[in-house]
Amino acid sequence: MNDTPNPTAGLIIIGNEVLSGRTQDANLRFLATRLGDRGMPLAEVRVIPDVPDVIIATVNEMRARYDHVFTTGGIGPTHDDITSECVAAAFGVAWEPHAEAWAKMAASYRPGEFNAARQRMATMPRGATLIETTVSIAPGFSIANVHVMAGVPRVMQAQYDSLAPTLPRGRPIVACAVHATGVQEGRIAAGLSAVQARYPALDLGSYPYYRASGNGVAIVAKGTDAAAAAAAIAEVTALFIELGHAPVAGEPPAA
Amino acid sequence: MNDTPNPTAGLIIIGNEVLSGRTQDANLRFLATRLGDRGMPLAEVRVIPDVPDVIIATVNEMRARYDHVFTTGGIGPTHDDITSECVAAAFGVAWEPHAEAWAKMAASYRPGEFNAARQRMATMPRGATLIETTVSIAPGFSIANVHVMAGVPRVMQAQYDSLAPTLPRGRPIVACAVHATGVQEGRIAAGLSAVQARYPALDLGSYPYYRASGNGVAIVAKGTDAAAAAAAIAEVTALFIELGHAPVAGEPPAA
Numbered sequence: 416m417n418d419t420p421n422p423t424a425g426l427i428i429i430g431n432e433v434l435s436g437r438t439q440d441a442n443l444r445f446l447a448t449r450l451g452d453r454g455m456p457l458a459e460v461r462v463i464p465d466v467p468d469v470i471i472a473t474v475n476e477m478r479a480r481y482d483h484v485f486t487t488g489g490i491g492p493t494h495d496d497i498t499s500e501c502v503a504a505a506f507g508v509a510w511e512p513h514a515e516a517w518a519k520m521a522a523s524y525r526p527g528e529f530n531a532a533r534q535r536m537a538t539m540p541r542g543a544t545l546i547e548t549t550v551s552i553a554p555g556f557s558i559a560n561v562h563v564m565a566g567v568p569r570v571m572q573a574q575y576d577s578l579a580p581t582l583p584r585g586r587p588i589v590a591c592a593v594h595a596t597g598v599q600e601g602r603i604a605a606g607l608s609a610v611q612a613r614y615p616a617l618d619l620g621s622y623p624y625y626r627a628s629g630n631g632v633a634i635v636a637k638g639t640d641a642a643a644a645a646a647a648i649a650e651v652t653a654l655f656i657e658l659g660h661a662p663v664a665g666e667p668p669a670a
Numbered sequence: 671m672n673d674t675p676n677p678t679a680g681l682i683i684i685g686n687e688v689l690s691g692r693t694q695d696a697n698l699r700f701l702a703t704r705l706g707d708r709g710m711p712l713a714e715v716r717v718i719p720d721v722p723d724v725i726i727a728t729v730n731e732m733r734a735r736y737d738h739v740f741t742t743g744g745i746g747p748t749h750d751d752i753t754s755e756c757v758a759a760a761f762g763v764a765w766e767p768h769a770e771a772w773a774k775m776a777a778s779y780r781p782g783e784f785n786a787a788r789q790r791m792a793t794m795p796r797g798a799t800l801i802e803t804t805v806s807i808a809p810g811f812s813i814a815n816v817h818v819m820a821g822v823p824r825v826m827q828a829q830y831d832s833l834a835p836t837l838p839r840g841r842p843i844v845a846c847a848v849h850a851t852g853v854q855e856g857r858i859a860a861g862l863s864a865v866q867a868r869y870p871a872l873d874l875g876s877y878p879y880y881r882a883s884g885n886g887v888a889i890v891a892k893g894t895d896a897a898a899a900a901a902a903i904a905e906v907t908a909l910f911i912e913l914g915h916a917p918v919a920g921e922p923p924a925a
Contacts, residue, residue: 436702447691460717532859604787
């Protein structure tokens with residue numbers, strides 16, 4: 416077993432529309448899953464407003480703290496899209512036309528249509544590397560360990576897929592689960608705690624569920640050691656049986 | 671018009687299951703909407719893991735920064751439920767049996783069933799005030815400006831409803847919207863920017879949408895001045911018409 420620590424990731428969701436409840440974020444879960452699969456788990460997420468000082472301070476705090484930082488939102492052409500210039504300010508570099516992005520975008524629009532608003536989308540922190548996709552004319556970009564992506568999920572997902580080959584990998588985070596209807600957390604807590612103590616490198620989570628077919632609890636073991644996760648879940652399965660329940664492997668069915 | 675600033679709110683979502691992508695958070699949007707309606711808008715959200723030092727530091731940073739702070743998750747009976755003791759540590763107060771919670775919980779279980787794990791749910795920071803509901807035997811609690819609630823959405827929502835009468839109100843944040851299919855953000859950006867400049871107290875957001883019936887853009891004006899929001903959206907509506915589009919009042923239909 417390799418003891419090199421896994422690289423860490425942070426996510427900054429930039430957008431008043433998420434903080435106001437207008438928009439249900441869908442990017443956190445996508446990135447959390449993909450980053451866990453590649454062994455660079457998400458350690459923290461911040462949802463912040465379209466306010467320059469807040470964006471600049473948050474980018475600087477997170478890029479110092481995590482190996483890689485992803486941002487979503489605020490890279491379109493309108494006045495509320497200020498992520499790119501704030502990232503430049505966070506790095507203390509010029510915010511200037513990116514020659515390659517500018518040329519490609521200029522060639523994609525009809526004469527006169529590559530206007531000032533669209534030109535802003537080709538304006539980036541000096542030193543940025545493009546994140547290009549086929550689903551959007553305007554690219555995302557990376558600067559050092561910060562990766563700036565769109566807020567629209569289908570664009571963000573394509574940008575992540577384009578970016579992923581350049582990201583480090585760690586030992587993948589794997590999960591093993593068991594669930595049983597009728598289980599109450601308060602009755603299994605002591606037994607679970609003992610299992611967790613025997614597998615200190617695993618993260619053993621207990622998650623109640625509520626279904627028309629019955630309420631119960633799912634236990635999920637996560638970590639980089641698949642055999643340990645399976646062994647811990649086998650112990651939890653035995654605990655469920657000992658308490659008179661009928662455990663079922665895996666997560667409960669979707670609600 | 672009243673110029674008292676609105677009170678501010680912060681939210682801390684505590685749970686490895688959200689950071690790993692296992693669970694889609696549903697609490698952010700509920701709280702964002704309810705807090706906006708009462709004029710105490712959500713200014714920042716953090717999603718953090720079940721790690722004591724991280725929870726303690728985040729609670730202390732957020733409670734200093736915002737008028738009210740809400741936490742969701744980590745108040746059940748299992749080993750991964752550590753929010754309550756971390757909040758006590760953040761405030762530097764004892765974590766001890768809460769007499770009222772203890773008596774009520776002890777009375778709710780059959781003899782012998784109020785075990786050590788369940789007793790943890792009646793153990794709280796000294797000085798905590800209970801947040802009680804009919805949907806859960808175990809209460810949430812408030813200490814100073816920090817409100818500690820469950821992660822399970824139906825329990826959290828009942829706890830919020832129970833807590834809400836004790837929270838301050840500000841001028842409600844109201845929204846006015848217009849949308850049109852076929853609009854491209856890059857063509858309306860300059861006009862929108864001019865509208866935003868004329869209504870500096872409003873937050874004018876531009877949100878592309880993608881529907882089988884057609885793609886377009888929704889413009890939402892938010893603020894505490896309903897008349898200004900309506901006037902700004904009237905100007906955006908005129909802008910849409912000028913550019914040859916057919917604006918429709920309100921948000922686009924759900925996808």
